Amino acid sequence: MNLKKLVVGLVVVAVLGAVGAWLTKPVLAHRADLINAEIEVTMKEFGFDLNIVKSDGAAELKDNVLNLKAGKIVRFKIKAGGTTRHDFHLGSTPDTASQLYKNNPFEPFDMLELDAGSKADLTLTIPDKAGDYEMGCFQAGHYAAGMKRPIKIVK
Ligand SMILES: [Cu+2]
Numbered sequence: 001m002n003l004k005k006l007v008v009g010l011v012v013v014a015v016l017g018a019v020g021a022w023l024t025k026p027v028l029a030h031r032a033d034l035i036n037a038e039i040e041v042t043m044k045e046f047g048f049d050l051n052i053v054k055s056d057g058a059a060e061l062k063d064n065v066l067n068l069k070a071g072k073i074v075r076f077k078i079k080a081g082g083t084t085r086h087d088f089h090l091g092s093t094p095d096t097a098s099q100l101y102k103n104n105p106f107e108p109f110d111m112l113e114l115d116a117g118s119k120a121d122l123t124l125t126i127p128d129k130a131g132d133y134e135m136g137c138f139q140a141g142h143y144a145a146g147m148k149r150p151i152k153i154v155k
Pocket residue numbers: 043044085086087137138139142147
């Protein structure tokens with residue numbers, strides 16, 4: 001084999017390798033068939049209404065508590081249904097002065113803010129951190145008015 005053929009051969013192998021790496025990239029959560037559960041969340045004065053549209057063993061309402069299964073992918077379809085701006089935080093140990101939960105197992109997700117009448121979809125992988133958490137709103141006075149809802153991450 002001459003040098004030219006060897007170089008062409010190496011380039012072909014490199015291109016095939018790159019295509020292979022691209023084809024085997026991890027699948028992405030925005031693919032609808034990979035979403036395990038879908039939950040409608042309506043934020044209003046002053047609370048969170050929940051409606052589980054699709055569960056697939058990943059989400060369940062037990063009494064007032066939203067149970068979420070670790071490792072599953074959950075899409076929250078959130079809308080601000082009231083007449084004012086609300087925000088959507090997840091975590092435990094609320095700090096209303098700082099307007100956040102001191103313990104946020106969903107980091108790097110921080111929070112979502114929605115003006116009245118607007119909506120957004122938030123897709124999260126439930127972390128492997130079993131325990132009791134909440135969703136809450138820290139717009140001035142909202143948390144104190146009862147704008148929170150318990151969540152439990154289960155194995
Ligand atoms: Cu609010």
